Amino acid sequence: MRRPHLPFRSAGVRFGIIYAGVFALGTLALATFLWWSTAGLLDRQTDAAIYADTQGLSERYAEGGLLALEETIGQRLAGNVDDDAIYLLVDPAYHRLVGNLERWPPALHQDAAWYEVPIERAGRRGMARLHHFILPGSVHLLVGRDVEVRAQMARLLTDALLWAAGVALLLGTVGALAVRGLFRITLADVSATAAAISAGDLTKRVRVVGRGDEFDRLAETINDMLDRIARLMDGVRQVSNAIAHDLRTPIARARARLEDAAAHASGETDLRAAIDRAQADLDGVIGIFQALLRIAEIEAGARRSAFAPLDLAPLLLDLVELYSAAAEERGQCLTAAIPPHLPAFGDRDMIQQAVANLLDNALKFSPARSTIAIEAAARPDGGAVIAVADHGPGIPEADRARAAERFFRGERARSTPGSGLGLALVQAVAQLHGGALTLSDNQPGLRAALTLATRPHRHAGVTQMNATSSYDQATADLHAA
Amino acid sequence: MAVVRTVLAVALLAGLGSAAAVSQSPPPAQPAVQSGGPLRVTSDTAEYCDDLAGQVATERERRPAPQPEAEVLAQEGQHMCDSGLIRGGLVRLRRALLLLRADK
Structure with a gap:
């Protein structure tokens, strides 16, 4: 059943959202880092300076008492070239002793606390960051800095980051739309092809752009x-x-x-x-x-459990003996070149049937007084090859590629009995054994070579049809029938 | 999807790292409750200019041969303060004072 088309079920939209999310996270991380490394750094430096100043004044008070502290504050104010220092020393009743603030700010009573206080300097309003300390004798000390410049920079940075966030949002949205569009365009062809295939048009193919991606x-x-x-x-x-x-x-x-x-x-x-x-x-x-x-x-590999090491030599000699009698009846001659031992790995019955099919075809299509040769040899890689060569009409080169297809019968084989399944079975056996069936021109006639691997793998078989043949494939089963 | 997850994780870690770095900054300041408007800073006034000029004059008197640069700064500062350019005058007077004290 087809699901309704909803935007959140679209992979393109999903990828677009993921892209926008990643972009937003990256922008947020960058903005946070920028803030931390600029405005945050100034804040930390200001606080460190105030804290150091306070510690110095506390020590001075401890060493020289109130008068020394007042003198030091006056000197520090007089030497404050940056013109940003703020001091205020008051007695326990909050009466001003020395400093450059006109009065003690109300509601500033907590010891060791930090405050942001609005100030006015020469008619201009600004902000001061203050640190309150209560010294021995209940003397209150305020040490601070004019942070208006920093506040202005923070405002500028905030504005810049807000604008950057807007641009990032815009770029993220455009990027997400582009990703979604690209995804849709790319998949549209695949989707159209799949739709055409499901509608029955098997000729349709997905377009390959050529970018190699x-x-x-x-x-x-x-x-x-x-x-x-x-x-x-x-x-x-x-x-x-x-x-x-x-x-x-x-x-x-x-x-x-x-x-x-x-x-x-x-x-x-x-x-x-x-x-x-x-x-x-x-x-x-x-x-x-x-x-x-x-x-x-055979093609399904259902008989693979019957695979075992075997000697092909006696198996082939038995077949030669069996078919020699049939060849003699037809006035033909069957010659064999088989080594004394030919080790292989496979299903004995299947190999026997495949070779029997090849011999049967050779006898059937060879004329009287002709010679049919069966040869077997071990391969250097450990497998074996069994070849049957005749002097019959052969298979035209154009038909060789299809000769092992089921029910294929060449023009020259139409007049002979058979069903066109013999070579198909041989090829299936070859492939199951990790080998191949190779058809070639015997000049004249056909040479069919069945190759078997030592340890066949399920998909290792490759059938080569680079030969001529004129076989009508009739199976041993058919003949038995 | 593995690539997307990796990118998301990296971005998240970067964000968390930055957040952790921010959290190392000093404790936030409390806004002070104000009554009667902002606090006036008294070191930007003509009175403080005169006070500073007095300190400079005291330091000059203590030295038989003050530095010429300090002399110039003191004169410029005094002049600017008299002309109403308080902040510029204060800066020069402070520099003059620092030079004189350093010359001790």
Whole structure:
């Protein structure tokens, strides 16, 4: 079910908000640091100066008493070139003794407290930062600084930061909108492609801009995935068509024979013969299904548990012995070049069936008085290669790439019996064993090489079709059927 | 999303760090309750100018040969105070006083 389109569910809006949030946090951190390193620094320096001044005056009072303190305050006022110092010394009754404030500010009674007090200097209003100390004898001392300049600078800084905050907000909003827009534009093509694909147009692809960035890599990955899906869909379609076509013929034939027998059979012998022929046709159909299921089983890797180390030499010699008799019947010659020991790792039955398919094809398509050769050898990397070469019509180069597809039958193989599943099964076995099926020109004829790896991995198989062939692939299953 | 989270964490840490730094500043001052308007500073007045000029004159009398620069500053300061330029006059008188005291 499609959810309603709400702004907060949009990834673009979310990224935009995150961008704006990060931008605002960064700006806030920068403004805080600026404030701390300017206005804050002045505050700290002023407070440190006042505190040091107060300590000095306290010591002076302790050393020389009230008169000495009054004299020192007068000297400090007279020597205050910066003209920012403020002192006021009062007796316990808050009567002014010395200093440059006209009177004691009301409500300033707390010892060691800091105050911000408005002052007036030569007609100008300002602020003073004051520190109150109660000295022994209940004498009150105020030491402070005129901080109007600092206050003006703080106001200027505040204004500047407010303006900066406004600009940052504007930039953050623009940036967030740009991020959202960029995200939407980038994903719009992906979304449109996905919509077209879901509507049935498998030819649509995501546009690759060519910048080589993450979005380009995403587009390439999606396009690869779509290509793969399209190939699989084509394969499924072709297999479906092939199944419908290849099964229709024997079933229709069986039906026609039964119908003819029902209408014209003159006795039990005719009826039984018709039934036998129809049964043979239907067995052929069952054989096709068995072969398909077996290929699917091999491709799914369901038989991998049967993998074990084995010696291919006796297996191949048994096959040579079996097919030598069939070759002799056809007037052909089967030669073998097999080493005494050929270690491999795999499923014995599957390998045997794959090699049997290759031999069966070679015998079927080779003319009389021709030679069929089977060779086997160990590979330097530890695997094995088994090649079957004949002198038949071969497979045209244009058809070799498709020769191992299910139900593929070349033009030259149309006239021979078979279903087009033999090489598909060989290729599936090769891939399951981490190897490949390679078809090449035997000049004349076809050379089919089945390569097996020592320790196959699930996706290691690569099928190379750089050869000619003229095989009609008929499986051992079909022949058994 | 990992990059976004990292950036957010860094920004947050920076903000918290700055906040922690601010918190090290001295305790905030209390605003004093005022009655009768702002406090007048008495060291910006013509009276204080005269007082300071008196201190400078006392220091000059104590020295047989005062520095010429102090003399000039004292004269300029006195003149500016007489002309109503109190703050400028005060600055010069203070400098003159400091020079004379340093010459002790």
